[in-house]
Amino acid sequence: AIRTEQEIEKLRLACQLASDVLVMIEPYVKEGITTGELDRICQEYIEKVQQAIPACLGYHGYPKATCISLNEVVCHGIPHDDKKLKKGDILNIDVTVIKDGYFGDNSKMYVVGEPSIRDKRLIEVTQESLYKALRIVKPGIRLNQIGKTIQQYVEKEGFSVVREYCGHGIGDEFHCDPQVLHYFSDDGGVILQEGMVFTIEPMINSGKKEVRLMNDGWTVKTKDRSHSAQFEHQIVVTKDGCEIMTIREEEITEGRIQRIM
Ligand SMILES: CCc1ccsc1-c1ccc(O)c(O)c1
Numbered sequence: 001a002i003r004t005e006q007e008i009e010k011l012r013l014a015c016q017l018a019s020d021v022l023v024m025i026e027p028y029v030k031e032g033i034t035t036g037e038l039d040r041i042c043q044e045y046i047e048k049v050q051q052a053i054p055a056c057l058g059y060h061g062y063p064k065a066t067c068i069s070l071n072e073v074v075c076h077g078i079p080h081d082d083k084k085l086k087k088g089d090i091l092n093i094d095v096t097v098i099k100d101g102y103f104g105d106n107s108k109m110y111v112v113g114e115p116s117i118r119d120k121r122l123i124e125v126t127q128e129s130l131y132k133a134l135r136i137v138k139p140g141i142r143l144n145q146i147g148k149t150i151q152q153y154v155e156k157e158g159f160s161v162v163r164e165y166c167g168h169g170i171g172d173e174f175h176c177d178p179q180v181l182h183y184f185s186d187d188g189g190v191i192l193q194e195g196m197v198f199t200i201e202p203m204i205n206s207g208k209k210e211v212r213l214m215n216d217g218w219t220v221k222t223k224d225r226s227h228s229a230q231f232e233h234q235i236v237v238t239k240d241g242c243e244i245m246t247i248r249e250e251e252i253t254e255g256r257i258q259r260i261m
């Protein structure tokens with residue numbers, strides 16, 4: 001869908017809120033806290049402070065406000081009061097909020113204490129694969145250039161790209177066209193146009209690409225139990241590039257990407 005300027009303004013606000021949650025929760029991500037507690041802190045903040053709605057809560061029956069995916073969990077990790085963080089854990093927190101009818105969807109990785117060398121590299125490569133994709137987005141390119149860019153870089157670095165989950169169009173609904181694959185494929189020739197709003201959210205495994213769905217019907221783990229990382233941004237395609245609507249101050253300061261690319 002091509003979004004109007006008015007819709008894009010509402011999407012900007014929802015995305016600002018979604019990124020604020022990821023910044024707010026960071027100081028709480030410490031050894032000993034449970035993922036259930038982290039989820040409650042996020043939900044309180046979204047509902048009470050932001051006066052917004054956590055989009056995941058009740059979505060297809062999902063029971064919590066956020067997804068918190070630890071170590072070998074690829075995505076859709078369900079927060080739990082028995083799941084205590086321990087030194088060396090790596091985790092993705094995925095937050096989607098609804099504000100004034102429009103969605104903001106983003107996620108990032110956190111580490112507890114010092115990660116292993118391999119996990120540190122996995123996280124770096126995952127974030128850089130998202131950044132490399134963001135740098136090529138502009139009207140007129142084939143949608144499948146995004147997946148090609150991510151897959152090429154990730155596999156050169158010795159990691160693998162999860163196939164089963166993709167980025168997605170987003171607006172006044174959580175998921176819509178286009179489907180944004182994180183690997184190279186025939187996309188039926190979709191060309192990016194100014195005003196398109198979608199997420200790019202690569203899930204990258206340290207070992208092999210295969211994943212398994214757990215019996216809870218939600219939790220997805222790597223088949224070989226290697227660790228997995230994910231970063232997600234929501235963007236709008238602009239006249240000559242893109243605007244990263246969920247960008248955080250920490251990323252601007254670090255300097256590898258800017259809000260307007
Ligand atoms: C838990 C929310 C959910 C349920 C089925 S798919 C899904 C989900 C989770 C994170 C996302 O970024 C997303 O686009 C969808």
Ligand SMILES: [Mn+2]
Pocket residue numbers: 094095096105106107232
């Ligand atoms: Mn998300």
Ligand SMILES: [Mn+2]
Pocket residue numbers: 105167168199201232
């Ligand atoms: Mn998403």
